[in-house]
Amino acid sequence: xxxxxxxxxxxxxxxxxxxxxFWLAHQLDRQAPALASGTWLPRPKAIEDFTLSDVAGKPYTxxxxxxxxxxxxxxxTRCPDVCPTTLAKLAQVLKQAPVPGLRVxxxxxxxxxxxxxxxxxxxxxxxPDFQGVTGEVREIAALARNFAxxxxxxxxxxxxxxxxHSAVVFLVDAAGIAAIFxxxxxxxxxxxxxxxxxxxxGARRGGPRP
Numbered sequence: 535x536x537x538x539x540x541x542x543x544x545x546x547x548x549x550x551x552x553x554x555x556f557w558l559a560h561q562l563d564r565q566a567p568a569l570a571s572g573t574w575l576p577r578p579k580a581i582e583d584f585t586l587s588d589v590a591g592k593p594y595t596x597x598x599x600x601x602x603x604x605x606x607x608x609x610x611t612r613c614p615d616v617c618p619t620t621l622a623k624l625a626q627v628l629k630q631a632p633v634p635g636l637r638v639x640x641x642x643x644x645x646x647x648x649x650x651x652x653x654x655x656x657x658x659x660x661x662p663d664f665q666g667v668t669g670e671v672r673e674i675a676a677l678a679r680n681f682a683x684x685x686x687x688x689x690x691x692x693x694x695x696x697x698x699h700s701a702v703v704f705l706v707d708a709a710g711i712a713a714i715f716x717x718x719x720x721x722x723x724x725x726x727x728x729x730x731x732x733x734x735x736g737a738r739r740g741g742p743r744p
Contacts, residue, residue, distance in 0.1 A: 589654030
């Protein structure tokens with residue numbers, strides 16, 4: 535009799551645990567903002583340690599990135615169209631979506647030409663508060679892999695080259711990558727998405743996933 539009762543209690547406990555897990559998952563799904571221009575991750579994606587240089591030549595690390603909500607975009611200063619168009623839209627987004635502490639970080643995928651001074655002049659032409667980082671090729675490559683950003687150097691006639699890269703905007707909070715926005719970017723839609731996401735930034739439980 536004791537064995538039957540023990541088994542019943544174990545089955546009941548398992549059922550309760552499953553029900554609690556289902557309820558929690560349902561609650562998390564209900565809390566996820568409905569984004570018009572991107573995808574909200576059920577759990578934040580972890581960002582690995584890195585060390586790059588900001589536009590003043592000072593170290594810029596993972597801790598600095600996670601210090602405030604940040605829109606991250608990978609590109610290069612000689613990009614003919616996609617990068618400047620995206621940064622111009624992000625400058626407008628910051629004005630339309632007053633998320634407390636929200637920043638824009640431009641990560642150069644062309645460190646050979648994008649020195650800190652060059653990068654500073656470039657990003658500040660869009661907004662004086664924009665941040666930019668550059669650094670060693672292997673550090674940038676590792677960070678790009680962490681964000682699942684594809685980067686490829688394309689040789690051009692005459693010895694010049696250009697850079698192909700993913701045109702994706704990432705929303706980062708204190709736990710890691712919170713959302714991914716894909717082109718085409720519409721300023722009003724992206725600003726509205728950020729306003730919807732703002733209450734959840736840094737507030738989710740469970741921590742980042744690797």
